Amino acid sequence: MELPPILFENVTVKFEDRDVLKDVCLTLSEQRIGIIGANGAGKSTLSRLINGLVLPTHGTVHVGNLNTHKHAKQIRRDVGFVFQNPANQIIMPLVSEDIAFGLKNLQISKVERQTRVQETLAELNISHLSDRESHTLSGGEQQMVALASVLAMQPRTIVFDEPTTMLDLRNRLAFQEEVAKLAQRAIVVTHDLEILEDFDRVLVVTDGAIAFDGHPMEAIAHYRQWSHA
Numbered sequence: 001m002e003l004p005p006i007l008f009e010n011v012t013v014k015f016e017d018r019d020v021l022k023d024v025c026l027t028l029s030e031q032r033i034g035i036i037g038a039n040g041a042g043k044s045t046l047s048r049l050i051n052g053l054v055l056p057t058h059g060t061v062h063v064g065n066l067n068t069h070k071h072a073k074q075i076r077r078d079v080g081f082v083f084q085n086p087a088n089q090i091i092m093p094l095v096s097e098d099i100a101f102g103l104k105n106l107q108i109s110k111v112e113r114q115t116r117v118q119e120t121l122a123e124l125n126i127s128h129l130s131d132r133e134s135h136t137l138s139g140g141e142q143q144m145v146a147l148a149s150v151l152a153m154q155p156r157t158i159v160f161d162e163p164t165t166m167l168d169l170r171n172r173l174a175f176q177e178e179v180a181k182l183a184q185r186a187i188v189v190t191h192d193l194e195i196l197e198d199f200d201r202v203l204v205v206t207d208g209a210i211a212f213d214g215h216p217m218e219a220i221a222h223y224r225q226w227s228h229a
């Protein structure tokens with residue numbers, strides 16, 4: 001699978017006149033990239049820039065040749081986003097319908113939709129949730145369903161914003177295994193440092209800037225040291 005590079009050029013994001021990200025320049029071409037850092041540092045904002053959920057106040061973000069300012073619709077087809085709060089992402093009454101919903105928007109045929117829904121549920125070991133009512137699921141079950149909905153759409157990049165916060169050990173391991181197997185690019189914002197150990201690259205965000213960018217173990221060491229300072 002060809003993975004288009006993601007390019008941040010001098011990106012500043014201001015909220016209410018405050019710089020939440022300051023002049024960030026990055027080229028993301030690796031397959032598995034982690035983003036770590038303190039609460040409020042700007043990690044979610046950085047991740048939301050990738051699919052145009054947040055637009056730069058200054059500068060540009062490109063996914064391949066597409067600019068998030070100009071081509072948000074095309075970019076959203078190619079960059080899936082798994083939200084921190086899965087309840088925000090679940091729309092339809094039944095789990096199977098919810099996963100099929102995104103596929104319908106992509107104009108995928110009914111037969112193909114049903115196949116993909118069942119395959120994705122099986123892949124994540126949650127086939128037993130297929131006919132459950134979405135609003136009765138536990139937080140962790142919702143998080144797995146939100147993940148299934150995005151995986152079923154097969155985007156080439158998937159951005160995860162704190163995907164393991166509600167998961168028990170078994171589902172956390174399932175998530176970790178799923179990410180390790182993905183042919184797609186995974187960009188994961190997390191406070192769960194262990195899941196990043198086999199990643200290709202980890203960014204440490206501090207106060208709206210990239211304070212460290214490199215190998216996971218070195219990035220985690222940098223972040224630990226910074227946290228103790």
Ligand SMILES: Nc1ncnc2c1ncn2[C@@H]1O[C@H](COP(=O)(O)OP(=O)(O)OP(=O)(O)O)[C@@H](O)[C@H]1O
Pocket residue numbers: 015016020037038039040041042043044045046
């Ligand atoms: N829509 C918004 N309007 C105003 N301020 C915002 C908005 N979104 C984020 N912020 C602020 O921007 C800063 C960075 O937020 P962000 O969510 O990117 O941080 P984070 O590193 O993901 O934090 P956490 O680990 O706590 O989730 C915070 O101070 C936050 O309050």
